[in-house]
Amino acid sequence: MKIILILIPLLPFLGFLILGLGFSSIPRKATSYIGAGTILISFILSLFIFLNFHNSAISPPHYLATSLPQYFATSPPHYLFSWISIGQLQIPFSFLIDPLSLLMMLMVTGVSFIIHVYSIGYMKDDPGYNRFFSYMNLFVFFMLLLVMGANYPIMFIGWEGVGLCSYLLIGFWFKNHDYNNAAKKAFIMNRIGDLGFLLGMFLIFTTFNSLDFREIFARAKLMEPGNPILITITLLLFMGAVGKSAQIPLYTWLPDAMAGPTPVSALIHAATMVTAGVYMIARSNILYVLSPLTMEIMGVTALATALFAASIAVLQNDIKKILAYSTISQLGYMFLGLSAGAFTGAMFHLTTHAFFKALLFLAAGSVIHALGGAQDIRKMGGLRSRLPKTYWTFLIATIAIAGIPPLSGFFSKDEILLHLFEHNVTWWILAFAGSALTAFYMFRLLYLTFFRNFRGSDQQKHHLHESPAVMTIPLIILAVLAALGGLLNIPAVFGGGSWLTGFLAPVFADAVALSVPPATVSHATEWLLMATTLTGCLVMVFWAWRRYVKQAKGLLPDDAKRSLVVQLVSKKYYIDELYDFLFVKPALWLSRFLHQVVELRFIDRIVNGVGQVVVWTGNTVRYVQTGNVGFYMFIMILGIILILFFNILI
Amino acid sequence: MTNLTTIPIHYYLIFCSVLFSIGVFGVLIKRNVLVILMSIELMINSINLLLAAFSTYTNDPAGQIFVFFIMVVAAAEVAIGLAIVVLIYRTTHSIDINILNKLKW
Numbered sequence: 001m002k003i004i005l006i007l008i009p010l011l012p013f014l015g016f017l018i019l020g021l022g023f024s025s026i027p028r029k030a031t032s033y034i035g036a037g038t039i040l041i042s043f044i045l046s047l048f049i050f051l052n053f054h055n056s057a058i059s060p061p062h063y064l065a066t067s068l069p070q071y072f073a074t075s076p077p078h079y080l081f082s083w084i085s086i087g088q089l090q091i092p093f094s095f096l097i098d099p100l101s102l103l104m105m106l107m108v109t110g111v112s113f114i115i116h117v118y119s120i121g122y123m124k125d126d127p128g129y130n131r132f133f134s135y136m137n138l139f140v141f142f143m144l145l146l147v148m149g150a151n152y153p154i155m156f157i158g159w160e161g162v163g164l165c166s167y168l169l170i171g172f173w174f175k176n177h178d179y180n181n182a183a184k185k186a187f188i189m190n191r192i193g194d195l196g197f198l199l200g201m202f203l204i205f206t207t208f209n210s211l212d213f214r215e216i217f218a219r220a221k222l223m224e225p226g227n228p229i230l231i232t233i234t235l236l237l238f239m240g241a242v243g244k245s246a247q248i249p250l251y252t253w254l255p256d257a258m259a260g261p262t263p264v265s266a267l268i269h270a271a272t273m274v275t276a277g278v279y280m281i282a283r284s285n286i287l288y289v290l291s292p293l294t295m296e297i298m299g300v301t302a303l304a305t306a307l308f309a310a311s312i313a314v315l316q317n318d319i320k321k322i323l324a325y326s327t328i329s330q331l332g333y334m335f336l337g338l339s340a341g342a343f344t345g346a347m348f349h350l351t352t353h354a355f356f357k358a359l360l361f362l363a364a365g366s367v368i369h370a371l372g373g374a375q376d377i378r379k380m381g382g383l384r385s386r387l388p389k390t391y392w393t394f395l396i397a398t399i400a401i402a403g404i405p406p407l408s409g410f411f412s413k414d415e416i417l418l419h420l421f422e423h424n425v426t427w428w429i430l431a432f433a434g435s436a437l438t439a440f441y442m443f444r445l446l447y448l449t450f451f452r453n454f455r456g457s458d459q460q461k462h463h464l465h466e467s468p469a470v471m472t473i474p475l476i477i478l479a480v481l482a483a484l485g486g487l488l489n490i491p492a493v494f495g496g497g498s499w500l501t502g503f504l505a506p507v508f509a510d511a512v513a514l515s516v517p518p519a520t521v522s523h524a525t526e527w528l529l530m531a532t533t534l535t536g537c538l539v540m541v542f543w544a545w546r547r548y549v550k551q552a553k554g555l556l557p558d559d560a561k562r563s564l565v566v567q568l569v570s571k572k573y574y575i576d577e578l579y580d581f582l583f584v585k586p587a588l589w590l591s592r593f594l595h596q597v598v599e600l601r602f603i604d605r606i607v608n609g610v611g612q613v614v615v616w617t618g619n620t621v622r623y624v625q626t627g628n629v630g631f632y633m634f635i636m637i638l639g640i641i642l643i644l645f646f647n648i649l650i
Numbered sequence: 651m652t653n654l655t656t657i658p659i660h661y662y663l664i665f666c667s668v669l670f671s672i673g674v675f676g677v678l679i680k681r682n683v684l685v686i687l688m689s690i691e692l693m694i695n696s697i698n699l700l701l702a703a704f705s706t707y708t709n710d711p712a713g714q715i716f717v718f719f720i721m722v723v724a725a726a727e728v729a730i731g732l733a734i735v736v737l738i739y740r741t742t743h744s745i746d747i748n749i750l751n752k753l754k755w
Contacts, residue, residue, distance in 0.1 A: 627754030629747045633677050 005078050005095055008045050008105065009144040011038040012137040019134035028129055035133030036116040039140055043109035050102050077150035077214065084153070088209065096150035096213055100507045103347060103500075104147035104279055111271045111354050112140045114474045118362050119263040121470035122369060132172060132261065139165035143272050147279060151211045152201045155280065159197065159244065162273045163190045169264040170257045182256035189253040193243015197280075200236030207233065217286045221510050225290045234287050234294040241277025245331045247305045252576055254328055258320040262365030265320060270327050270361050271354035278334045278350050282343050285511040289341065299339030303430055306332030308573070310437040314444065315570035317558075318375045319364045322445050326401065327357055329438060333416055336431060341515050342419035343508045344489070344501045349412035351500075352485040356400040356409055359478035363394040366467040366475065367449060371460050377445060378555050382454040386464045389472040391450050393479040398446045400482045402439035402537050405530075408485030414530055415491065421529055422521060432533055439537040443544035444554065451549050493526045662703040669696035683735050683745040687728065694724050 015038035019031060026034070083093040095101075116136060123132050139162060146158025163186075171183030201211065207229050208216045223230060241247070246254035257269050268274070281288060281298075288295060306329045313325035330353050337346035368375055370387055384391045400407035403414070413435060421428040454461050466472065490496020505512075521529075548554050556562070562570065571577075669692060676689030698717045705713025739745050 622755045625755045627751030629750065630678060630681070637674060637678065 002078055002080075004045050004049060005097065005148075006080065008042045008049075008109070009141050009148065011042050011045075012140040012144065014038065015137035016134045016141060019130050019137065022130070026130055028124075031130050031133050032120045035137055036113060036120065038137060039109060039113040039116050042140070042144070043106070043113050046102070046105040046109050049097065050106055053097070053102060077212070089205075091151060091153050091211060093154065094150040095148040095154075097148070098507055099504045100279075100282060100347070101147050103351065103504070105144065107351055107354050108140065108143050108147060108272050111358050111478075112136075112143075112267060114477055115263050115267045115271075115358060115362065118266075118365070118471050118474040119261075121468050122263055122365055123261060126261075128172065132169075135165055135168050135172070136264075136267070139169070139268060139273070143276075146276055150213060152204065152213075153211055155283075156197065156201065159240070159276060159280075160194065162268070162276065163187065163194070163244070166190070166257065166268050166273055169268060170260040172260055172264065176259070179259040182253075182259040186253040186257050189250050190243045193240045193250055196236045196239025196243070198240075200233050200240065203229070203233050203236060213283065217284075217510065220286050220290065221514060223290060225514070226292055227290065230287055231291045231293050234284070234291040235297065237280065237284060237287070238294060238298055241281055241335075242301065243277075244280075245274050245277030245335070246328050247277075247301055247332065247335060248308060251305060251309065251328050252579060255321050255324040255572075258318070258324050262320065262361055262368060265324070266358045266361030266365070269324065270357040274327060274331060275334070275350045275354065278331065278338065278346055281335075281338050282347055282507075285343050285508055286514065288338070289511040289515045295339045295341070298335055299424075299427065302332045302335030302339055303427055303434075304332075305329070306336060306434045307430060307437070310434050310441065311569055312572050313441040314437065315566065316572075317378055319367065319377050319380075319445065319449065320361070320375055322377075322441060323357070323360050323364060326360075326438065326442065327353075329434065330357065330401070333413060333431070333434070336427070337416035337419060340416070340419040340423040340427075341511070342416055343511060344504050345412065345415035345419055347504060348489045348500050349416055351488065352400070352408035352412040352482070355478055355485045356397040356407075356482035359393060359397040359475065359482050360401065362471070362475055362478065363390050363397065366390040366471055367394075369467055369471070370464055371456060372463055374456060374460065377448040378557075379456045380449045380454070381452045381456075382450070383464070384450040386454075387450075387466050389466060389475060393472075393475040394446065394450065396479045397482050398442045400485075402442050402541065403435055403533060404439075404537055404541075405534065406486060407483050408481075408488075410534075411486035411489060411491070414533065415489065417533060418491075418521070418526060418529060421525075428529075432536060435533055436536040436540045440540040440544050443541045444548055447544060447548040448554060452552065455555070491526075493523050659703065659707055662700060666696045666700040666703075669693075669699070681746050681748055683738070683747055683750075686747070687731050687735070691724065691728065694720060 015034050018034055019026065077092075077094040077096040079092050079094040081093050082090070084091040116133070119132065119136065123129055126132065142158045142161025142165060144158070146155055146162060149155040149158060167183045167187040170186050171180045173179050204216060205211055208219050210216055210219075220230065243250045254269060254274065258265055260269070288298075309325045309328035309332065313322050313329065316322045316325060330349070334346045334349050334353070337343075337349060367380065367383060367387065367390060370383070370390075371380065374380070396407065400409040403410045405411075417428060417431055417435070420431050454464075487496075489498055489500035491498055568574070673689045673691075673693035673696065676692065677686050680686050680689065698720055701713045701717050701720075705711060705717075735745060738750065742749065744750075
C-alpha cells in the first residue's frame, strides 16, 4: 500500500527526470509514451487506492457514523521518513489519504492524463516538445505532493512547485518577450499570496506547536469561535489562496497566463493549480468554521470576484482570455461556497469545473490549432460545420458551465447557490446574477466562434480542418465527464444519494458539527430556486443568440467608439493600468532611483574611490625603490632597530 | 675548557657586539661589493663566536653544532655571492654599488 502511495507522485517525477535530463536526445514518440504513460500509471494506482479505500472497513455508510477524530485514528497519515527534526519541531514526510485528498488525486491524475494525451497532438510540431512534457510531469508531481501532504510544509512544497511549473510553462515560448513578462507577473503575484501562506504557517506553528493537519484540527476545534489568532491564521491562509486561485485583488496574472500553450492553460490555469487555494481552505475547514469574520471577508471577496470577472468576460474578444475570466469567476463561486460553509459543494464544483473548463480550453485549443494560432473570436465564426467534434464538445462544456440541467455544472453550481440562499439571500441574488452572466458570456463565445459565417482570412478558410484523433478523443472523454459529472452528487430533491457528500462527510464532520446549522429550505423552495436560476440562464442564452446570431452584433473593432460603461468594462476596468500606476511604476521609479543615485553616485564612487586611493598610494610610494642598495640596507637596519626598540618599550 | 670559562661571558658579549657593529657599518658605508660581502661575513662570524661561547658556558654542545652548520651555509653563500660579483664585473666593469642601481621604480 505504502509503495503504491510513494509511486503515485514519484512516477511523474521520474518522467520529469528522464525527459528533463535526456532533453532532445529522446525521440518524440518515446517522450509521448513516458510523459503520458507515467501519469496514466499514477491514475491507475490512485484508482486502485480509491477502490481499496472504498471497499475497506470505512465505506460510505460508515462515514456518517464516525466522527473525524475516530476516522483519523483509524487511518493515520502514511509516514515515509523524518524530514525536518530540530528540537521541538518534528516534521515527518508523510501523506494523508482521506476522501478529500483521494478526490483530488483522482481528479489531478485523471485530467492530467487526458490533457497529456491531447498535448501529444497539440504540441506535435513544437521544437520544445521534450521540455514541455518534462515540465508537465513535474507539475503533476508537485500537484500530487500538494494534495497528498499530511502537513502544511509538504503542501507548501507542492504549492511553490506548481507555481514554479506555472511560471516555466507560461513562459514556455520564451523567445517572446510579452510571454516572459506574463510568466514573471504570475510568479510575482503568486509570491505575494505565498507570503500570507508562509506567515499563516508560522502562526499555526507558534499557536498549536505542530504543523500536522490532524493535530492542528484536533486542537483547534476546542478553541473559542472568533478567536483573534484563528482569524489571523485563516486570513493569512486565505491570502495565499487569493494569490494562487486568482481572486480580487491578485487575479490579474491569470488572464495574462494565457500566454502559455493551450494544454497548459487547461491543466494548470483551469483544472488543477488554481483550485489549490480552494483545496487548501477545504482542508483547513475547521479553522475557517471557527473564524466567522474570515468567512465574511472571503464571501465578499469571492462574490466580488465572481461578478467582476464575469462582467469582464462579457466584452473580451480573445477566446482564451474569456475562458480565463470565466475561470476566475468560477473560482469565485467555489470560494463563495466555502464561505457559506458548503465545503462539499465547493469541492463538487471544483471537480465538475475541472472537467468542463479543461474541456473548454482543449476545445478552444483545437479551434486555435485549426486557425493556425488566431485567437480573436471576431475573426472566427461558422466553425460548426468544419470542426464538428470540437463544436459538439464545446457545446456540451458551455451548457455545463452555464448551469443547464442535466449537465454537471448545474448540480454543482446549484448546490452552492442553495447554501448561499440558506446563508444570505442578498448574496444569493448577486450570485444568481453572476450565473446568468456566465450563461451569457459563454454562449456569446459559442455563437461568435461556431455560428454564422467564417470571418477570417481566405488562407485560414482554406486551411480549416478538424483536429486529429489524438486531440479529439480527449475532448470526447472530457465531454462525457463534463456531461455526467453531476451524477457524483445528485441532491435528495432529485432522489439522488448525494454520494460525494457522504464520501467527504468525515473530512467535514467536525466543521459541520461546529457551525450553526442554517435554516434548511423545503424541497418546494429548492425547486423554485432551481427554476429561477434556470430561467435566468435560458433567458440569457436566448438574448445572446438574438444579439450575436440574429442581429450579428459584437464585432466592433478595438478602437470603435463605445459608451463610457462599455469602454470601461472592455478595458477590464483599467485594473492592470491601475496596478501599473500604483505598484509597477513606483517600483520601477524606486529601482531607477536606487540605480542612478544610490548605486552610481554613492556605492560606485566608494568602490572606485578605494581603487583610486590604492593607485595613488602606489604611484607615490614607488619612489622609495631608489635602486640604491646602501639605502635599502639602511632602511632595513633602521627597521630592525625600531622593532627591537619597540620590543623593549612594550 | 677551563681557561675559556675564566673569561666572563659579558666580555664575549661586548666583543661580539663590537664585531657585529663593525660589520653593519661596513655594509652601510662601503661602496665596494667585495668589502660589503666581507662585512657580512664579519657579522656572521660574530654570531658564530657568540654561539660557541654560550654553548661552552651552558655546557650544551648544540650551539657548537649550529656553528658548523652556519659555516657551511656561509661558505655556500659566499661562493654564490662571489660568482655574482664576478659576473657583474664582467658585464659592467665595476663593483661599485652606487652604479648598480638600474633596478628601480
